[in-house]
Amino acid sequence: MSSFVIEASGLSKSFGPTRALAGVDLSVRTGESLAIMGASGSGKTTLLHCLAGITRPDAGTVGFRSGTGQVEITGLSERECSRLRREAFGFVFQQGLLIPELTAVENVALALMLNGMPRGRAEQHGRGWLAALGLAGMEDRRIGQLSGGQAQRVAIARAQVTGASVVFADEPTGALDSTTSSEVMQALLDSTTGQGRTLVLVTHDASVATRCSRIVDMRDGRIVGERVGAAEVAA
Amino acid sequence: MIAGVGWLLARPGTTGATATALPVVAFAIMTALLLTVIGGAQSFWTWTDDIAVTYQALAVIALVLLVAPLASLGGAAARLSARRRDDRLATLRLLGATPEAVSALAVIESVVLATLGALVGVVAYFALVPPLALIPFRGEALGVEGVLLGWPALIAVPVGVSLLAAVSAVVGLRLVVISPLGVRTRQDAPKLHWLRLLVGVVVVVLAVGIVAVLRVAASAVLILAMLGLAFGAALAVQNLVGPWVIRLVARAQVRTARTPAKLLAARTVLESPKAAWRQVSGVAMTSFMAVFAGSGVAVLNAFGEAPDLESRLLLDDIRTGILITVIGSFLMVACSVGVNQAAAILDRRDLYESLAKLGMPTSTMDAARRRSVMSPLRITAFGAALTAAVVMLPLTGVTLIVAPLSLAVIAAVLAGGIGVVWLGLAATRPLLGRAGRVEA
Numbered sequence: 001m002s003s004f005v006i007e008a009s010g011l012s013k014s015f016g017p018t019r020a021l022a023g024v025d026l027s028v029r030t031g032e033s034l035a036i037m038g039a040s041g042s043g044k045t046t047l048l049h050c051l052a053g054i055t056r057p058d059a060g061t062v063g064f065r066s067g068t069g070q071v072e073i074t075g076l077s078e079r080e081c082s083r084l085r086r087e088a089f090g091f092v093f094q095q096g097l098l099i100p101e102l103t104a105v106e107n108v109a110l111a112l113m114l115n116g117m118p119r120g121r122a123e124q125h126g127r128g129w130l131a132a133l134g135l136a137g138m139e140d141r142r143i144g145q146l147s148g149g150q151a152q153r154v155a156i157a158r159a160q161v162t163g164a165s166v167v168f169a170d171e172p173t174g175a176l177d178s179t180t181s182s183e184v185m186q187a188l189l190d191s192t193t194g195q196g197r198t199l200v201l202v203t204h205d206a207s208v209a210t211r212c213s214r215i216v217d218m219r220d221g222r223i224v225g226e227r228v229g230a231a232e233v234a235a
Numbered sequence: 236m237i238a239g240v241g242w243l244l245a246r247p248g249t250t251g252a253t254a255t256a257l258p259v260v261a262f263a264i265m266t267a268l269l270l271t272v273i274g275g276a277q278s279f280w281t282w283t284d285d286i287a288v289t290y291q292a293l294a295v296i297a298l299v300l301l302v303a304p305l306a307s308l309g310g311a312a313a314r315l316s317a318r319r320r321d322d323r324l325a326t327l328r329l330l331g332a333t334p335e336a337v338s339a340l341a342v343i344e345s346v347v348l349a350t351l352g353a354l355v356g357v358v359a360y361f362a363l364v365p366p367l368a369l370i371p372f373r374g375e376a377l378g379v380e381g382v383l384l385g386w387p388a389l390i391a392v393p394v395g396v397s398l399l400a401a402v403s404a405v406v407g408l409r410l411v412v413i414s415p416l417g418v419r420t421r422q423d424a425p426k427l428h429w430l431r432l433l434v435g436v437v438v439v440v441l442a443v444g445i446v447a448v449l450r451v452a453a454s455a456v457l458i459l460a461m462l463g464l465a466f467g468a469a470l471a472v473q474n475l476v477g478p479w480v481i482r483l484v485a486r487a488q489v490r491t492a493r494t495p496a497k498l499l500a501a502r503t504v505l506e507s508p509k510a511a512w513r514q515v516s517g518v519a520m521t522s523f524m525a526v527f528a529g530s531g532v533a534v535l536n537a538f539g540e541a542p543d544l545e546s547r548l549l550l551d552d553i554r555t556g557i558l559i560t561v562i563g564s565f566l567m568v569a570c571s572v573g574v575n576q577a578a579a580i581l582d583r584r585d586l587y588e589s590l591a592k593l594g595m596p597t598s599t600m601d602a603a604r605r606r607s608v609m610s611p612l613r614i615t616a617f618g619a620a621l622t623a624a625v626v627m628l629p630l631t632g633v634t635l636i637v638a639p640l641s642l643a644v645i646a647a648v649l650a651g652g653i654g655v656v657w658l659g660l661a662a663t664r665p666l667l668g669r670a671g672r673v674e675a
Contacts, residue, residue, distance in 0.1 A: 054592050079596075086594025097589035101502040113495045114595055158593075 090159025266356025304517025
């Protein structure tokens with residue numbers, strides 16, 4: 001049985017009169033790919049933000065277990081949360097949200113430079129990740145010179161290059177056509193669970209969610225169902 | 236129907252309050268500074284004696300020098316106003332509005348914001364009149380009567396500012412065609428040809444030559460004309476060479492950047508060296524003028540025994556005028572930088588938020604944008620001062636020996652000006668903090 005890398009219990013969060021999370025309990029196993037599904041406003045992105053230490057819940061706790069021990073994310077200061085996100089987590093957003101002035105490899109290397117790695121080594125690592133994601137030869141292109149799918153692969157490389165044990169992805173294929181979406185999803189899975197890492201993904205696209213090992217469905221700030229995904233069935 | 240929807244989209248939402256207020260503030264600052272400058276210059280026209288013409292000529296030169304930073308501030312205000320509308324105008328296009336309707340809405344909105352800002356600027360000008368009246372020229376304070384503008388100017392300036400906003404909106408719409416999807420594709424980083432440098436060097440050499448032959452010039456009029464030519468040529472060349480030098484330095488900085496902030500800053504400048512130059516180019520003119528004229532006045536003070544009180548006061552007043560022009564120029568650049576940076580933060584809010592989610596400290600983002608402004612500013616201010624020193628080499632050399640304090644004062648004012656721009660930049664830090672706040 002796999003150990004848990006993230007354990008959340010009793011998470012509640014309101015934005016003004018709107019209740020985004022209403023007592024959510026969720027455990028994420030090491031090396032699994034977990035899809036959080038739900039309609040708009042169901043609370044899935046808020047849940048992802050709470051799990052990743054981006055948003056502080058009004059109530060409840062989030063624990064993160066790594067090779068060096070266990071920390072309660074909800075008890076960390078803003079600065080400590082930033083550091084945890086920088087060093088232990090990776091993020092992929094819907095629009096990629098890469099820095100347009102930088103080249104592909106600089107975007108990836110920046111994540112390592114923020115952790116203090118010298119630029120030369122950081123770019124070397126970045127080139128390796130870009131090559132692994134099928135972007136060899138495009139390292140020095142600016143983001144505007146890449147297609148949507150290529151840019152999203154750069155975002156995946158940026159999320160992975162620090163050796164993040166958990167990658168959080170918020171609608172990572174939301175802005176892509178179905179073919180590119182499928183390719184990007186495969187790249188995301190290969191580079192996370194394929195390497196023994198954990199993927200937590202928010203999506204409203206059932207075809208994306210079914211490729212994960214586990215799917216939880218959300219409605220009105222609560223988890224209302226849990227299913228096994230295609231990855232688990234295949235395993 | 237489109238008009239109705241247009242009104243709905245044009246209304247400032249609660250989240251867009253800052254974006255609406257900023258252009259108003261920018262236009263207000265521009266109007267206040269413009270009225271202050273005209274008010275100060277106006278007082279020179281109340282004199283009718285022989286030497287008044289000299290003062291009036293010098294006032295015109297100062298006004299010309301302040302046109303560039305003022306235009307830069309006006310442009311920044313207009314661009315900020317235009318950026319605010321892009322997304323909503325694209326939505327209107329999607330709803331089926333004709334390009335003419337979209338253009339009309341854009342112009343109307345710009346004019347309304349500019350007029351509001353201009354009216355606030357008039358009020359701010361009245362607040363500035365008392366300190367402005369205390370500035371001494373010809374041995375006594377200018378006085379409230381001297382610097383207080385009449386109704387024609389108080390009406391003409393706000394109308395002019397509103398017209399500028401309308402023209403900027405029209406030009407902006409023609410330059411950036413807003414597609415229904417609001418997509419703006421990024422081009423490659425622009426390349427600037429090295430021929431700019433060659434032309435620049437040739438012009439500076441010519442200007443040095445002109446100054447060198449001044450001693451054999453036959454008349455004072457010819458000397459003034461040749462000095463004017465050298466001054467004008469050197470200023471023109473700055474616009475040609477400035478962006479090229481900024482790009483060259485930024486390229487070197489990209490290669491040697493070792494920290495995220497340095498890399499981001501250098502890449503930001505390299506993205507558009509012309510924009511980086513435009514933001515600070517007003518400082519180039521004033522720095523150049525401060526050294527150019529400051530050296531001349533210092534040498535005259537050191538060697539020339541002023542024949543009478545009037546001449547001595549004139550030299551003192553030229554020095555005062557130089558300092559006021561430099562300070563005014565830096566104030567305008569500081570405002571322009573503040574407005575541009577506020578617009579840039581609003582434009583890139585999503586990116587800043589995502590970087591904060593990745594764990595990038597706000598201090599790193601702030602350091603990057605601070606460097607992206609301060610580095611071109613330092614290059615511009617000191618580069619222009621150096622160019623002036625080279626063009627006026629015999630004179631600056633003499634000044635350094637006989638009146639080093641004058642050059643030290645000029646250097647101190649330039650350093651102070653850079654500090655003021657830094658403050659303008661720092662004023663937008665809270666906006667960045669809000670943009671990078673991930674806790675929803």
